[in-house]
Amino acid sequence: MKVNIVGKNITVTEAIAEKIKKKLTVLNKYFIIDDDDTANVLIRTYPTKQKIEITIPTRFAILRAEVSDDDLYRAIDRAIDKLEDQVRRQKTRITKKNSHPLSEAFLDLELFDEEEVSDDEIVRTKSIVPELMSLDEAITKMELLDHDFFIYTDDETNKIAVVYRRHDGGYGLIETE
DSSP: OEEEEEEESSOOOHHHHHHHHHHHGGGGGTSOOOTTOEEEEEEEEOSSOEEEEEEEEOSSOEEEEEEEESSHHHHHHHHHHHHHHHHHHHHHHHHHHTOOOOOOOOOOOOOOOOOOOOTTSOOOOOOOOOOEEOHHHHHHHHHHHTOSEEEEEETTTOSEEEEEEOTTSSEEEEEOO
16 A cells, blocks of 8 residues: 655654554555555644544545544554544444445545635535445445545435434435435
């Protein structure tokens, strides 16, 4: 696996890069990571905290973790633990449901600069083509991406639908007419 490390307001030292690469090898025990797969790591430094974002697009799904901490090395450890937990949870879920493999995910992995903006200003626009899939597949992809909602085309109705994570637990579904 290739590792692409980008630092914002920080110089990425060899020690930081080696720590990240070494920790990412832990994921190899859960699934085979191709040499073509690239882990995109973005490290940002703020006056009071360090933030690390890791995105790994695999042929099955996109793994993503985002962690903030006072200590950069602790943030790296927590981000890898979060990714490992995502993979373990989804692998168990798929095994229990005896589900078929996930379809490939094609998402825009554009990294962007977050600047100080007001609450009512649009900071990013993204266009998607909702893929045809079942509700279970949509929930799995939403969990793997660590998003609160996921837009897809329902394979039963052939209409666009949105599945979302409810604050009180469970999931909600919005269907279009």
